[in-house]
Amino acid sequence: MSVPHPSPRLSIGLVGFGAFGRLIARHLAPYATLTIHDPYLPAGRVPAEPTAVAGDLRSVAACPVVILATPVASLAEVVQALAPHLRPGTLVVDVGSVKAGPAAILRAGLPAEIEILATHPLFGPQSAGNGAGHGLRGLKIAVCPIRGRRPLRAAAFLRRGLGLDVILTTPEAHDRAMASVQGLTHLIAKVLVAMEPLPTRMTTRSFDLLMQAVDMVRHDAPDVFHAIERANPHAAEVRQRFFALAQQLDAALSAETLDAGPDPLAS
């Protein structure tokens, strides 16, 4: 097989088997033996993943690579429970929608000899394909190496092994960008969903694109929305700017005469 991977049948531990944990398991199964821990997953065989094994936190911690796919809000608790069982040199990876808070939690909560890679795959089950080992090609992932040398090797695997578009960044730069990217998308989607039913037949191409964007995030778990809007330290500022500009536009449109005046938001 010509696809490069970090080592033959690497052993990877995965904490969390929600929508994103399942996506990770499906795409890593061709490269690694997975041990998965999730409070809702009984020990033994894992549904839909014949090569994976469900186990306790201790058995996951014994793997040389441990991926945390838990909600951002419970990361601190998971790290605290996991830390005593990790072996020196283990690489711990998170996949949350914000990075500054989680990176700080990982740095503070894990012993100095544990290596850390903070990531944010910029896609979800809606945009990734369903095939095992492919379907991720060209999708973007933000990657912040936090501690140690293994994070850079892992980033190389994400690029060359999985074909991901790896964007090397810092937790701070990531959170600033995502406050706009995800903050605005989810905000707009939330409001549009609340306005439904909206037209589906008599539509423009631009409205169709808008609703395609809505459809990609409308089934996201509530904790994803909250991670994006609450756990991101810049989200409130972006939100307030959006609402202020929207109000300004509303006021301009209410005040104007029917004549086409100058652009109400032009600077």
Added chain:
Amino acid sequence: MSVPHPSPRLSIGLVGFGAFGRLIARHLAPYATLTIHDPYLPAGRVPAEPTAVAGDLRSVAACPVVILATPVASLAEVVQALAPHLRPGTLVVDVGSVKAGPAAILRAGLPAEIEILATHPLFGPQSAGNGAGHGLRGLKIAVCPIRGRRPLRAAAFLRRGLGLDVILTTPEAHDRAMASVQGLTHLIAKVLVAMEPLPTRMTTRSFDLLMQAVDMVRHDAPDVFHAIERANPHAAEVRQRFFALAQQLDAALSAETLDAGPDPLAS
């Protein structure tokens, strides 16, 4: 040539040679001889349309089909100037972004023996291809027959000749749908453009779709925005609903604790 058209080298008059007028001219040129009137177009040959001729309002009015591609705000004035020169049985077609107001203007301003078709092509220069005679296939057009029998024949030509997806509707139903479809798209686009620069590299697929929607309308003429937000009688209501829900969401997000609570906009 096997493509059906209403009659060989039909003569069509076109009032208005803005972005949309040019689009119409390009796509009708293979089927008809065009006479175009626009205050900014000197008489004689028409740039980029070798088979079209520029002329005064009287020469346009002499054509058996007259298409009005002027801003909605100046429609009444154009109708008043045109009406005395039209021949009985002429079909007058408009292409504005709202339909109830223009349909009323056409009905009141044109003699009873003039037939009327109110249309709204649900696409613009951004979504239509550039090739002559093709590139419109599958695009949507809302069609409201207002007076006479020729509007239905014209609708059949739009469907079979140009390959458009013809949506037969009423001015009232059209304006209700478009208040959401175009009103929301342009409102959101206006606010997002005012927030630029926004990230372009570290983005999600849903955000990319959102910005594709923005890109399709960001260069629309100011009178398009004003027609959509001001001339549509339902636009203000949709806008107010959008702003009210946005404020409600903002308040919920500001008030909540960091724990993931219930969906703030769920009913």
